[in-house]
Amino acid sequence: MRANLPVMALGLLLPVMGLAGEYNLTVDKVEIDTGNFEKAGIGYNGKSPGPVLRFKEGEEVEINVTNNLDEMTSIHWHGLILPFSQDGVPGISFPGIQPGETFTYKFPVVQAGTYWFHSHSGFQEPDGAYGAIVIEPEGREPFRYNREYVIQLTDKHPHSGNRIMRNLKMMPDYYNREQQTVGEFFSDVSKNGFMNTMSDRLAWGDMRMMKADVEDLQGFTALINGKGPEQNWTGIFEPGERIRLRFINSSAMTYFDVRIPGLNMTVVQADGNNVQPVNVDEFRIGVAETYDVIVRPRDEQAYTIFAESMGRSGYARATLAPEEGMTAPVPGLREPARLTMADMGGMHGMDHSDMSGMDQSNVEGMDHSSMAGMDHGSMVMSEGGASDPFYAQGSGLVPTAANGGKFLSYADLKAQKPLYDEREPTREIELRLTGNMERYTWSINGVKYEDADPIRLQYGERVRFKFVNETMMTHPMHLHGMWSIVDVGADQWNPVKHTVSVQPGTTVYMETEVDAPGQWAFHCHLSYHAAAGMFRKVIVEGGPETKQAAAEGAISEEGGDV
Amino acid sequence: MSRWTSLVGTAVLGLSVLPAVASAQERIQDTTERKQALKVWGAQFEEFEYRYSDDDEELGVWSGDFFYGTDELKGRWLTKGEYSIEEQAYEKLENQLVAQTPVSDFFDAKAGLRFDTPEGPDRTYAVLGITGLAPHWFEIDANLYVSKDGDTSAELDAEYELLLSNHWILAAALDASVAFSEDREIGVGKGLVSTETGIRLSYDLIDRSFSPYVGVVHERKYGDTADFAKAEGGNVEDWFAVVGARLSF
């Protein structure tokens, strides 16, 4: 199954102390077959997704990456805490891996959980260059399970990443086939009346914004572990077993709403960090996020893992079954989501971003989840019924569980064990997430990466980041090298993540212990948003000389000769 | 916490200790593609069609453009033409080369040159224009032309797309041109010169790159321009049935 299986098996047999594992990865041109179409792509060890790398916490890993492409490549170990020179972002961490070259990554594994790796060069990641990482903890897991599966989601598009970027620049709605039509106008008229529908259309038309701007990129086939809905990846279980499913969203652009009809899911980990278990019927997984859930099917029957895209333009499907070949019904897609004025935030008249900022700072220290019940209806035109403190009140994106049950919110995530001592942030940095859909430009504080100065942090600081989403799209913001502690109002129990989704019209805070010297990437993980400018370099100044020096040594030894 | 201590521990013990030189952050400059302005190109034909008029006139007509550049500065080549199939001659052949730059959230300004080289007298103009998206999704392209001889004229194109479904699109287009001075040689009178109104029903057959359509186009000349046309035995008003395709690649 894996080229380096013997090596990894050996790694697992070694005693914990002095553990060292050597792994080999090749970066290759591959053919990807989604069941709907075949396309040329990029993979690892000859396939996409690449192998599942299994590490053990405390292990010192050496990963030899050989570039068989005719262009530069790189691998970023998404969510791993490591010396910056090993982080794998060309131009920021290291010079990149040239064609024909073998680069050896070398770093200690200082964490456990579910992560993933992917190329940080060009559009290689949307083209297929990703794989999963599973790290076994040094101690015992705080939950029990009998078997585990990685469930790696992605959105495979027939077009290459370069072509998609170009098309989006030429026509931002090139891939949007869920736009409002004449038919929807008439159905809205019969539902809401002519005047209401007319004034709604005029309001949106006046802003030149579309209520249908939920997904930039449609027309993909969603895959689970490289298999399309028809190819139906299947995981085997015995009734009564506890199964740990390690969900990883490796999509270029797609958020998924995940459910397993007939099964309750217990979320035990988010972004590799244990959380206090929470039972849900459905959860939304942002691009680049991971969630580990435990399910316990008791019946001798098949269950469908159904991951519907947030914009309802496609779905991934897999099956859990007692034996191969069994299937369960596949649900239909729900109605496409529509943005509301609440998702426009502070952009136009209604100063919602200010409001949510105010709300959050007021409720700091109090249980944030109770906010869900608070009535902001009087302050914002409320159009939707459901609510979630991490969505603008009345947002058209607020998810609801298909079975009417519990839908996971960030507010439900509480760290199992705090990773850091609780302390006051030393300063706050405001980052407005900005963009112009018509031009397909994306930026931070109105400045694209090409024009931006790096964000400078001081080693030892605890920085509070304030994200104000001024766009109508959801952005999964990913800081490399350091943890992102999302303020859900749970103080020291705030969940520790590597990717933080910021919904339209909302303000979200996260805190970071600046404990990793060097320079790091910080960006929206939607591939085409990052490429269009929603990206920053973060420089951590100062810090122990030993760590800095070690980082530098690694650069000059391994990457300096390129 | 355990991870924290193991991180420090491994970093300190596991890796060799080298003397620190200049700060690490100065070592790498991001010179990757990502740090450069994104350069994109595109080619589109808004119209690429065959027209058949109510007096049996047959025309091949196109209107397209090609661009290359960044968000801040694009070069654009616009081409427009009408080829009379009977006469085997270009009734209209316009090419523009312009530089285009954003001036607001939704509008770009452009400046450049226009070369008219149909059968008959040539003209060269300086072009100054704006193009972009007006509220309520009207695509606007407005240009001011100054010929070598100082004749000035203006042209306004507006287009609106109505989505019958996510693949069936009804597009209405209006082109109007106005002359501020007469150019008798090419049959242009002062005032409103002409309008062209079209309605096209298209279907997106291959993504948005190939969308065949059928439609109706109405052309009309006004004022002195209409008189000049009549004097030369031409039509003042024409109705066309059109069949063609919108292309983009």
Ligand SMILES: [Cu+2]
């Ligand atoms: Cu984004």
